[in-house]
Amino acid sequence: MGLLAGGRLHAETKPLAYEPAVVTLSGTAVMEDHYGPPNFGETPDRDAKLRVPMLMLAEPVDVEAVPGVGREHERLDQMQLVLPSRLSIKAYVNKRVTITGTLSEQLEPGDFTPVLINVQTIKPAP
Template identity: 35%
Template sequence: MRIIIASLIAITTILFLENTAKSETSECLKYTPEITTLTGTLWMRKYYGPPNYGEDPKTDSLDNFYFLELNRPICVSSEGHNSDDDSNDESEFNVTELQLDLYDPTRMKYPKERDLLKMIGRRFTITGTLWHAAYAHDHTPVYMNVKSIMPAK
């Protein structure tokens, strides 16, 4: 009898957790190719870059990285993701900050540093695609490949 009760409790717990996970991811944003628009405050931090990303600070570059601090936490779901890019196969919850990839492929360049520095600490609405971190230069679990930046209303 105890085994049956323990089994029923275990099955009930598994079903509850499975349904909770499904409901959590159903409200989440999706990774690329879905376009996402978020609002928050723009910040910049310096991190070591190539060639060794901080392993040898004497020879590594010190690069500026830009982030959007979100107004409220988000989650990003890998559910239904069917890309060849395995890095986007991991869901993330309670994301409060995104690293921004500001490269503009139409002009084949990044925005000018002096223009970006004037934007620090201000609120913006940013549109782009979300990606899961995969490389040494990714400093948040999720980053956004930016398509447009507009001052927040």
């Protein structure tokens, strides 16, 4: 059997689609340290120190290719979490969770993984 994605269990896993498709992923929520502005690690003594929420995936996933990038797909074992202000990750750090949301590609310097998940819901994994 394959990954639970979009609410269905696939016998053969297809690459996950970017937004507007909704996906459901499971793994462990963690906080990682990263350098932030102004230079994101090029000047560590001046750069902000950030705590970034991440999902360490229970199983690696493939995400569809980004048009014009030149590679077939991304194979990932972690994703940065983009949380709306109404959700807090505090209660879930270092715990297994199930997250539902949409995927977006890395666009900004503060995007620390090639694919990010825009969280709609987060709950303890069964």
